[in-house]
Amino acid sequence: MNARNMHDFSLIAGLLEVVGVGVEVPGRSLLRAASAQFAAGQVTAVLGPNGAGKSTLMSVLTGQRRPMGGAVYLAGKALAAYAPLELARVRASVAQETQVAFEFTVREVVELGRYPHRSRPGRPEADIPLQAMQATAVEHLQHRALNTLSGGEKARVHLARALAQVWEPAAGPASARATRWLLLDEPTAALDLQHQHRMLQLVRAWATAQGVGVVAVLHDLNLALRYSDRCVVLQGGEVVGSGATAEVLTPACIEKVWGVVAHPVAPQGGAAGPSQYLFEAPV
Template sequence: MNARSLADFSLLQGLLEAVDVVVEVPGKTLLRAASARFAAGQVSAILGPNGAGKSTLMSVLTGQRRPGGGQVRLAGQTLSGYSPQDLARVRACVAQETQVAFEFTVREVVELGRYPHRGQSARHEAAIALQAMQATAVDHLADRPLNTLSGGEKARVHLARALAQVWEPVGERGGTISRWLLLDEPTAALDLQHQHRMLQLARDWARQQGVGVVAVLHDLNLALRYSDRCVVLQGGQLVASGVTAKVLTPACIHQVWGVVAHPVPGESEGPVLQYVFEPGRECTVRHPGIPLASSSLRG
């Protein structure tokens, strides 16, 4: 199939879909006919215990892995219908682990995000990398080699690179082509403050700029606070999807993660549902003096 023109993205704007996706490796099925729809302008969380298929689904959505069955569609067209450069101009990905073989500085890594736009530079091209670094609070590290940074600092640098990649709308009519951020466990290496800062930033981009954000998350309370919708995977199957606060009920959490969730109503920004967790009956190890929190979640 010939690569489709970038202008044709607008035919079915704002949708990223996995349709009956199957992923198999020798001796195991990683995803079983999984279907999910993600909308631009929202933060969508991919949730589930370890080994549920979260990162597998993300790798299919990013095009890094081809499914054995089913397909992924962006704006109604399969990913193979677009050229790699066109996809890179509207969709940026942050993997769990990204190795950089050379001694690139932070600034150089973030500037790589602008590579797909070569020849079609933005009006404020020179300032984009700096603004992206400022957005993720790594501008003070701009001249440091990336490989000298901590894991959390590297994660923020790669988010800045992804932001720079989709910094401005692309298209002849301006703003007509939805942009996407696909984030695989973006908070895993971050401290508590930066977990909230990263997801608040993602939510702001979704709400204010119409960017579609899809993130694999482990912390259910972070998903409740920052995601609009979620999909829940268990054993390679999609078992629930919808508005996050309606999907993540105590019954769902107990069934999928095997822990007991106690709702704690929030007081800021209206009734934000949050939970404290305790192990299920099969998990009897308790540490005296340590209050139960979301970190008690197993899986």
């Protein structure tokens, strides 16, 4: 079946999708005919072991890497057909590693998120950077140089910058008022346990309350199970699972893809599906 005609997505207006995408480097395929759909108002986790193609898929979704085959579509329109500024007003990303060459302060970095909106500022424009910093609990660091912060603090600053970029629906013609998107590549990797949960609670709240589409590369399967609506599982550059997270992340899937035995923990209140897994270390 053509991925663009899948019935469970046919009525969703805000849709980001990859269709038959292939990415190759000399001597190796990073993605092979990968197809996946990401819906507005949902958190979708991209999962898989190291080298599965997760960051490659994210780089295709952000437009940083053009696939050798297939295409990416945003709201039914090829990603390559959008003007960069139009995309920047509705879509923000946080990379796995982000280097800042100059001694920008935290506030200056967050304010960069508003740069695409400089010609059409929002009504509370001056307040947005502070509100974004408050959302990620870095407002007390706003006058510090970014390069003096810990890895976890930097991750929260870059999330604040991304939030500021898509803080409100873009002003302008209808073509520029598409669903907003947050594309996050391993956003919890440098965070302590408390801030991992706070970050994912925050982006889930944005998805639920504001209809923002969130795509996040995660390694922690229990975090994915708790906070994501759907997941896409990659293995060896291929999509081997896609759908509701609790339905895809079965013990059989986990053992096949990650090579570990997963013991489900029964959810409280009689809810369907496991609330988390206990993992048995491979011998």
